[in-house]
Amino acid sequence: MNDHANESHDHHHEESFVSKYIFSLDHKMIGKQFLIYGLIMFMVGGGLALLFRWQLAWPDKPLPMIGVSQEYLDEGEAVSEADRRWERWGEDDEENWFERTMYGGIIGPEFYNALFTMHATIMVFFVVVPLLVGAFGNFLIPLMIGTRDMAFPVLNMLSFWTSVLGAVILMAGFFVPGGHAAAGWTGYAPLSSVPDFTGVIWGQNLWCMALIVMGVSSLMGSINYITTVINMRAPGMTYFRLPLVIWSLFIVAILLLLAFPVVASALALLLFDRMAGTSFFLAEGGGEPLLWQHLFWFFGHPEVYILILPGMGLASEMISVFSRKPIFGYKSMVFAMISIAFLSWVVWGHHMFQSGMNPQLSMAFMTTTMLIAVPSAIKTFNWLGTLFRGSIQFTVPMLHTLAFVSMFVIGGLSGIFMANSPVDIHIHDTYYIVAHIHYVVFGGSVFALFGAVFYWFPKMFGRHMNAALGKIHFWISFIAFNGVFFPMHIIGVAGHRRRIHNPLDTDLAHLQGINEFITMCAFILGAAQIILLVNVFWSMFKGRVAEQNPWHANTLEWHAPTPVPHGNFDQIPRVYHGPYEYSVPGAETDWIPQTQSDGEPSRDEPIAAGATAD
Amino acid sequence: MSESEHATYDQSADVGQPTSNARLAILIVLGAEIMFFAGLIGTFLVFRLGSVTWPPPTQADVRLPIGITGINTIVLLLSGYTMIRALRTVRRGLQNQLRIWLLVTGVLGAIFLIVQGTEWVRLVHHGFTLSSGVYGSIFYVLIGCHALHALLAVVWVLGVLAKAVAGRFSADQHLGVEICAIYWTFVVVLWPILYVLVYLV
Numbered sequence: 001m002n003d004h005a006n007e008s009h010d011h012h013h014e015e016s017f018v019s020k021y022i023f024s025l026d027h028k029m030i031g032k033q034f035l036i037y038g039l040i041m042f043m044v045g046g047g048l049a050l051l052f053r054w055q056l057a058w059p060d061k062p063l064p065m066i067g068v069s070q071e072y073l074d075e076g077e078a079v080s081e082a083d084r085r086w087e088r089w090g091e092d093d094e095e096n097w098f099e100r101t102m103y104g105g106i107i108g109p110e111f112y113n114a115l116f117t118m119h120a121t122i123m124v125f126f127v128v129v130p131l132l133v134g135a136f137g138n139f140l141i142p143l144m145i146g147t148r149d150m151a152f153p154v155l156n157m158l159s160f161w162t163s164v165l166g167a168v169i170l171m172a173g174f175f176v177p178g179g180h181a182a183a184g185w186t187g188y189a190p191l192s193s194v195p196d197f198t199g200v201i202w203g204q205n206l207w208c209m210a211l212i213v214m215g216v217s218s219l220m221g222s223i224n225y226i227t228t229v230i231n232m233r234a235p236g237m238t239y240f241r242l243p244l245v246i247w248s249l250f251i252v253a254i255l256l257l258l259a260f261p262v263v264a265s266a267l268a269l270l271l272f273d274r275m276a277g278t279s280f281f282l283a284e285g286g287g288e289p290l291l292w293q294h295l296f297w298f299f300g301h302p303e304v305y306i307l308i309l310p311g312m313g314l315a316s317e318m319i320s321v322f323s324r325k326p327i328f329g330y331k332s333m334v335f336a337m338i339s340i341a342f343l344s345w346v347v348w349g350h351h352m353f354q355s356g357m358n359p360q361l362s363m364a365f366m367t368t369t370m371l372i373a374v375p376s377a378i379k380t381f382n383w384l385g386t387l388f389r390g391s392i393q394f395t396v397p398m399l400h401t402l403a404f405v406s407m408f409v410i411g412g413l414s415g416i417f418m419a420n421s422p423v424d425i426h427i428h429d430t431y432y433i434v435a436h437i438h439y440v441v442f443g444g445s446v447f448a449l450f451g452a453v454f455y456w457f458p459k460m461f462g463r464h465m466n467a468a469l470g471k472i473h474f475w476i477s478f479i480a481f482n483g484v485f486f487p488m489h490i491i492g493v494a495g496h497r498r499r500i501h502n503p504l505d506t507d508l509a510h511l512q513g514i515n516e517f518i519t520m521c522a523f524i525l526g527a528a529q530i531i532l533l534v535n536v537f538w539s540m541f542k543g544r545v546a547e548q549n550p551w552h553a554n555t556l557e558w559h560a561p562t563p564v565p566h567g568n569f570d571q572i573p574r575v576y577h578g579p580y581e582y583s584v585p586g587a588e589t590d591w592i593p594q595t596q597s598d599g600e601p602s603r604d605e606p607i608a609a610g611a612t613a614d
Numbered sequence: 615m616s617e618s619e620h621a622t623y624d625q626s627a628d629v630g631q632p633t634s635n636a637r638l639a640i641l642i643v644l645g646a647e648i649m650f651f652a653g654l655i656g657t658f659l660v661f662r663l664g665s666v667t668w669p670p671p672t673q674a675d676v677r678l679p680i681g682i683t684g685i686n687t688i689v690l691l692l693s694g695y696t697m698i699r700a701l702r703t704v705r706r707g708l709q710n711q712l713r714i715w716l717l718v719t720g721v722l723g724a725i726f727l728i729v730q731g732t733e734w735v736r737l738v739h740h741g742f743t744l745s746s747g748v749y750g751s752i753f754y755v756l757i758g759c760h761a762l763h764a765l766l767a768v769v770w771v772l773g774v775l776a777k778a779v780a781g782r783f784s785a786d787q788h789l790g791v792e793i794c795a796i797y798w799t800f801v802v803v804l805w806p807i808l809y810v811l812v813y814l815v
Contacts, residue, residue, distance in 0.1 A: 151635045219646055227638045261646045265653030272755060277745035280657065286670055286748040291660050295653055 023161075025153035028564055030160050031139030032460060035453070037160075038131035039533065041167060045122035050526050052115040055107040057512075057519030059502040067105020097179045109501045110199060113182035116499065118174075120185030121207065124307065125214050126167055128441060131449055132310035133218070133256070134163065137225055137249045139460060143557035144243050146234025146575065148567045151227040159220035162213060170210035173203040181207035184499065186300070189281030189292035193273040205274055208267045215260040225253035234556065236575035240334070241594065243555050243579040244327065247334050248313025251341045255302045255309075263299035266292060293355055297348035305344045307441050308408075309337060311448035312379060315404045318448075318455050319383055321553045322398035323390030324590050326580040328382040336375035336382075343372045353421045354428045362421040369419035376412055380405065391583070391590075395551075396470035400451025403478050407443025411436055414489065429499075432492025438485045450474070450532065457539065458546030462563035465539040469531055476528040483521030487514045552591045555579050559595050640793045644800050647763070651804060654756050658811065661748050673749045676742050678813050679733050686729045687809050690764075693722035694802035697771075701795045707785030709778070716775040716791075719798070723768040730761055753812060760801070760808055767801045770794050 024030060054063055062068045065082070072083040086104050101111035138156065142149055150156045173180040180203040183192035187207070195201050229250045233242075242250075270292070272278040279285020281292045320327040327333060349357060349365030383405050392398065414436040418424050427433065450473075457465045491511045492498075500506060503515060549558040554577065560568050573595045581592040632638075662668055669676050700715035734754075744754045774794045777783065783791055 152639065219643075222646075223639050223642050226642055227635050230632065230638060231635055257642060257646050258649045261650035262653040265650050265657070269654075269657065269755065272744070272751065278751035278755075279745075279748060280751055286661070286665075286672070287751075288660055288664065291657060294660075295657070298653075 023157055025149070025157050026566055027138045027142050027150045027153070027156060028460070028568075030156050031135050031137075033160050034130050034134030034138060034163075035460075037164065037167070038127055038135055039536070041122055041126040041130070043529065043533070044171075045119055045127055046526050046529060048115050048119040048122070050522060051107060052112055052119070053519040053522045055112055055501070056503060057516040059504050060106055062105040063107070073104070097177060101179060110179060110182060112501045113184075113198065113499070114174075114180040114200075114203065117181050117184050117207075118170075121170070121181070121211075123441075124185060124303070125211060126163075126170065128307045128445055128449075129214075129218065129256075130163060132314075132445060133249065133252055133306070134160070134221065136245070136310065136314065136449075136452060136456070137221065137253070139456065140245060140557065141225055141228055141249060142232070143459070143560060143564065143568060144246050144555050145229060145232065145237055146556045146559075146569065146573045147228065147232040148569070148572070150224045151232060152224050155220050156224050159217050159224070162217035162220065166210045166213035166217060169206055169213060173206040173210070176202040176206065179203050186296055187270065187292075188296075189270065189273070189289050190283075193270055193281045193292075195274065205271065208271050208274075212264050212267050215264045218256045218260055222253040222257040225249060226257070229253075234573050234575050237556075237594075238575075240331065241575055241578050243313075244316040244330070244333055244337075245310070245313035248309045248316075248337055251337050252306050252309050255306050255341055255344065259299045259302035259306070262295060263303075266295035266299070269295075290352075290355060290357075293352050294348070297351045298345075300351065301348045302341075302344045304440075305340055307445055309340065311404060311408075311445035312337065314452040314455075315383070315401045315448045317553075317555070318397045318401040318451055319386050319405070320580045320582060321455075321551050322393045322395055322401070323386050324393070324582045325386055325390040326578075326582055328385030328388075329378075330578065330580060332378055333382055336378040339375045340372060343368060343375070347372060350419055350421075350424075353424045359421070366419060366421045370416065373412070373416060373419075380409055380412070395454075396465070396467055396474060397451040397455035399471070399474050399478075400447045400454065403474070404444055404448040404451065407439050407447060407481075411439030411444055414439065427492055429497060430492040431488040431496045431498055434498050435485050435488035435492060438488075443481060443485070447478075450477070453536065455551065456557075457536075457543075458550050459557055459560075459562060459564065461540050461543070462546055463539055463541075463543030464546050464550065465535050465543055469535045473528055473531040473535065476531070477525060480521045480525035480528060484518050484525055487518055490514065549593075552589070554581060554591050554593050556594055559593060634789065636789055636793055637796070640796050644796070647800065651759070654752075654759060655807075655811065658752050658756055661752055662811075662815075669749045670747055672747050673742070676737075676740070676749065678753075679736070680813050682729065682733060683809060683813055686726055687806060689722055689729070690726045690802055690805050693719050693726070694799060696722060697795050697798045697802075701788075701791055704778075704783050704788040704791050705785060709781060709783075712783065712791070713775065713778050716771060716778055720768055720771040720775060723764060723771065723798075727761060727764055727768065730757070730764075756808065756812060760804060763804075764801050767794075767798050770797065 019025075021029065024033070051063070054061075062070070062073065068083045068086050069080045071077065071079050078084045078087050082105070089099055090103065098111075101108040101114075107115070138150070178195075178199060178201040180200065181187070181192070182198040182200050183204065187204075191197050192204055195204070198204070229242075229246060269278075269280040273280050273282065273287075279287040281287050281289050283289060316327055316333060347365060347369045349361060350369045353362050353365075414432065418427060418433060418436060454465050454470055457463070488496075491508075491514050494508075494511055496503065496508050496511055500508065503509065503512060546562055548560075548562045551558070556573055556575070557564075559573055561570070574597070575594045576597050577592055577594045579594055581587075583590045584592055667674070696715050696719045700712055700719060703711040703715055742750055742753075744750055771794060774790055777790060
């Protein structure tokens with residue numbers, strides 16, 4: 001009630017608290033909502049990872065703080081508060097799922113399966129996509145192309161709340177009898193289609209439903225992004241004057257649009273298998289288990305590029321600004337992204353080298369997969385070319401961007417090994433692939449994302465984030481990240497399978513020291529993210545007030561006032577330049593905003609405020 | 615730098631709109647729909663091409679109603695034609711004819727759905743259900759997904775008809791009819807593909 005009273009004074013518009021902060025139609029507010037939502041899910045997904053890392057390092061030992069004490073295990077005598085709590089819980093007549101699968105804070109096999117499944121599902125579908133595509137797509141697209149809002153603001157709002165609904169459905173899975181989905185994030189049939197195999201009943205159904213709901217949400221987002229980029233660019237903003245991040249988000253929107261319906265159809269079939277007695281993915285009913293893998297990876301590989309392309313776009317912006325140089329090879333960057341997008345449709349079989357596919361088909365998929373190295377290498381070469389002899393400013397966003405480029409290279413190189421069918425036979429389904437995916441998605445996308453949060457924070461919230469805290473967070477994260485994921489290459493090649501519950505029970509016991517090291521680094525990495533959260537929420541209210549264009553960047557969002565008002569621009573800007581004209585010889589400043597007309601007065605009447613292209 | 619020759623404002627760089635937002639959006643949605651059906655049709659083809667005999671031996675006695683569904687196909691194709699007529703009349707601003715053509719379209723679509731429904735009931739009575747092997751499963755899921763889309767299309771046409779009766783469309787303003795017509799065309803064009811694949815081949 002208090003909020004409401006304050007709001008009516010602060011905002012002379014007829015906007016209430018609900019229409020401004022909850023069901024907002026403003027693309028900037030929806031972007032911020034996605035940001036907060038993504039960060040919360042990021043903490044949840046990371047927390048799950050820490051739980052199973054504990055099990056891998058110290059198998060069958062009770063969790064610290066949550067679990068029972070060692071004395072209780074040895075003597076049966078409750079000494080700590082946690083012991084008494086578990087004891088009380090154990091006395092209930094009805095045995096619930098948590099109690100059965102993690103009694104006393106010891107992670108049992110079923111719970112372990114649910115943990116790694118949900119870690120991946122949350123990170124892929126509920127963190128990286130909402131943060132990179134949802135938050136930055138919404139915030140940046142209208143600002144950077146110079147328009148007042150998305151093409152369909154109501155659809156945009158629905159897109160956010162649909163994804164919240166998806167997250168609620170997903171989270172509900174932890175509390176149903178039988179526990180959450182435990183068939184891995186890839187949900188391979190028949191493991192996922194027959195409840196008896198995992199013991200999971202409703203968890204897997206909710207998992208399917210949550211993903212379908214997420215698909216609907218991304219569909220709504222894609223419609224908005226594609227329509228807005230095609231139809232609503234400011235006068236003079238040609239396709240080849242679009243900033244690279246807009247190109248990447250545009251391409252990603254098309255990929256999402258075309259990829260998600262395929263997995264939606266597969267998920268629908270899986271739900272029919274589970275709930276209506278069909279046998280699409282069951283060999284005994286005449287079905288085809290491999291079909292699931294084909295449908296899933298036909299979506300899944302474009303999805304991989306959905307996760308990395310926005311990171312590439314964000315990094316391209318920051319690398320050019322902080323090198324004070326034009327991006328090297330703008331058009332080749334665009335065409336590299338387009339060719340990555342095309343190739344991503346014809347490589348899905350490289351996930352299935354070990355699934356009993358025809359070896360000749362493996363050969364074809366191997367070739368197309370290796371082709372993707374070409375556009376990826378073009379992009380890396382261009383980033384290095386941009387850095388070369390630039391006036392590099394080591395700001396917090398730039399540190400993250402440099403981390404992005406170097407980690408992406410490591411992730412890309414390890415990918416080439418797995419693209420090779422004969423090599424993949426050895427390292428398939430080991431920690432090597434875990435290292436690879438995390439170098440690309442965490443080392444790549446997430447570092448670019450952290451940098452982008454720092455870079456655009458002044459425009460989003462009108463305040464700077466704290467640079468000292470930012471550097472502390474960066475260095476701890478960067479070192480701990482490598483401590484976690486680099487050793488995974490080694491244990492992967494040594495044969496550590498990626499879904500083993502207790503490595504001590506197998507031939508992997510000699511790798512236990514490395515596992516313990518990885519887990520310690522993982523806890524440091526997790527703890528470092530608290531610094532980021534503190535920095536974000538503290539700076540939102542108490543940070544240094546930001547100027548209009550603190551980084552001296554060219555793109556249109558810095559032309560808008562800070563904080564950006566409803567409607568973004570006083571007048572729709574006219575665009576005279578490409579986005580990366582830094583350090584132009586003979587120019588007064590080392591940056592030339594896209595709106596600067598070189599002294600020549602605009603030949604046309606300024607466009608009246610309020611007039612949008614529609 | 616190399617870009618500086620564009621520095622003066624170039625009117626040819628003005629970005630016009632190739633098409634209206636709403637029309638673009640429905641085309642984008644159809645792109646997603648096509649991929650959804652591509653997934654299902656791909657599933658069908660995997661089963662169809664992967665089995666030696668079709669229908670599979672366990673459902674060898676199942677006979678799909680080819681004849682009546684063929685007639686039904688013609689009914690749906692006719693509705694596609696009447697929809698185009700509706701669009702043409704509204705472009706010329708003929709209110710009464712628009713209402714008639716929309717009504718005929720909606721009725722034809724409803725007939726298609728009713729015939730499909732009664733055929734399904736007959737099939738189920740013959741013991742051919744969703745859970746009777748992959749043949750039944752893929753038949754009901756694939757054809758059922760199309761039927762759901764057709765149902766949505768009929769409801770949409772009736773909504774547009776209600777607006778037409780209220781006189782909300784004119785020669786200049788008929789985006790609502792146009793978008794509905796694009797979706798309707800998708801439902802109509804998809805059906806013969808499914809009919810040939812599932813019923814005939």
